[in-house]
Amino acid sequence: MKPSLRQRLDQLTDRFEELNALLSDSSVISDNNRFRALSREHRDLEELVKVWGQFTQAEADIKTAEEMASDPSADKDMRDMADEEKRDAQARIVDYTNQLNILMIPKDPSDQNSAFLEVRAGTGGDEAAIFSGDLFRMYSRFAEKMRWNLEVLSESPGEHGGYKEIIARIEGEGVYGRLKFESGAHRVQRVPTTETQGRVHTSACTVAILPEVDTDHTVEINPADLRIDTYRASGAGGQHINKTDSAVRITHIPTGTVVECQEERSQHKNKARAMSWLAARLEQAKRDVADAATASMRRDLVGTGDRSERIRTYNFPQGRMTDHRINLTLYKLDAIMQGDMNELLDALHREHQADQLAMLAQENGG
Numbered sequence: 001m002k003p004s005l006r007q008r009l010d011q012l013t014d015r016f017e018e019l020n021a022l023l024s025d026s027s028v029i030s031d032n033n034r035f036r037a038l039s040r041e042h043r044d045l046e047e048l049v050k051v052w053g054q055f056t057q058a059e060a061d062i063k064t065a066e067e068m069a070s071d072p073s074a075d076k077d078m079r080d081m082a083d084e085e086k087r088d089a090q091a092r093i094v095d096y097t098n099q100l101n102i103l104m105i106p107k108d109p110s111d112q113n114s115a116f117l118e119v120r121a122g123t124g125g126d127e128a129a130i131f132s133g134d135l136f137r138m139y140s141r142f143a144e145k146m147r148w149n150l151e152v153l154s155e156s157p158g159e160h161g162g163y164k165e166i167i168a169r170i171e172g173e174g175v176y177g178r179l180k181f182e183s184g185a186h187r188v189q190r191v192p193t194t195e196t197q198g199r200v201h202t203s204a205c206t207v208a209i210l211p212e213v214d215t216d217h218t219v220e221i222n223p224a225d226l227r228i229d230t231y232r233a234s235g236a237g238g239q240h241i242n243k244t245d246s247a248v249r250i251t252h253i254p255t256g257t258v259v260e261c262q263e264e265r266s267q268h269k270n271k272a273r274a275m276s277w278l279a280a281r282l283e284q285a286k287r288d289v290a291d292a293a294t295a296s297m298r299r300d301l302v303g304t305g306d307r308s309e310r311i312r313t314y315n316f317p318q319g320r321m322t323d324h325r326i327n328l329t330l331y332k333l334d335a336i337m338q339g340d341m342n343e344l345l346d347a348l349h350r351e352h353q354a355d356q357l358a359m360l361a362q363e364n365g366g
Contacts, residue, residue: 181352
């Protein structure tokens with residue numbers, strides 16, 4: 001292992017010990033924002049520091065075994081035992097090195113955040129809208145399995161079911177990091193219920209996953225750049241929904257970005273939700289610009305996240321789902337549509353890690 005990497009790992013270990021002390025400090029505990037930020041940093045470092053400690057212990061075990069084997073007074077049994085302990089420690093070194101390589105991959109600071117889910121019907125008319133409803137249910141069921149909270153912010157129902165568009169906020173630890181590779185075009189192949197000849201139709205939807213951002217510290221939005229309109233919400237909600245202008249539409253004039261929220265009864269809550277979503281949209285636009293600037297310099301096996309990029313096909317007649325970015329085909333479409341997404345998501349994250357490791361090795365001269 002390179003001396004520079006050892007030095008970095010020792011520094012991170014020192015920082016971890018410092019965090020342990022800070023998190024027991026009464027002044028930190030009383031400051032919710034600081035305590036939360038330091039707790040997250042502590043959690044991010046905990047596994048890395050643990051594995052680094054195991055690595056250094058394995059190195060010490062190798063040294064002890066070598067000293068034992070070279071001791072003139074050691075008999076054959078003692079030397080054989082020392083050789084076995086050395087081989088065991090060397091195997092652990094290899095394992096810990098692989099773990100450290102992954103743990104040292106730079107983390108996306110947004111990975112732990114809650115996220116906004118946007119699903120929109122694309123080509124395919126009514127069938128695309130129905131499929132967007134199926135996708136939304138898939139994500140809803142997965143969120144339920146993960147014990148995340150999902151709330152709909154805005155919806156535009158399709159004429160024959162599903163949604164032309166539906167926007168939701170998914171609240172929980174690590175939502176964005178788990179779902180971020182879902183952004184892109186999702187294609188479905190199946191026989192619509194309205195098809196009398198039994199022919200398979202192809203239609204598509206787009207999905208976007210946007211990390212929720214801290215509007216107090218991350219995004220600066222000039223109130224003068226906003227046009228805020230209120231109107232009466234449509235859809236389910238009983239008599240109350242027709243009597244008050246509780247729905248909120250916010251337009252960010254410089255970019256033309258429009259968000260709206262009508263699901264809450266309170267205009268104040270709808271405005272707060274819409275502002276949070278707007279901040280996420282503006283932050284994502286900045287990320288897209290930055291990604292485009294570096295796209296020619298790096299390759300990403302799990303795709304760019306471009307919403308126009310076809311990432312996945314759901315073939316109902318054959319019961320299979322194919323993710324085109326990593327050439328993964330799973331013959332468990334029914335289970336996936338019921339929210340059983342972990343095998344798929346794990347494969348995407350493993351491929352992403354492998355790609356990042358390859359890029360780090362290239363940057364470090366192999």
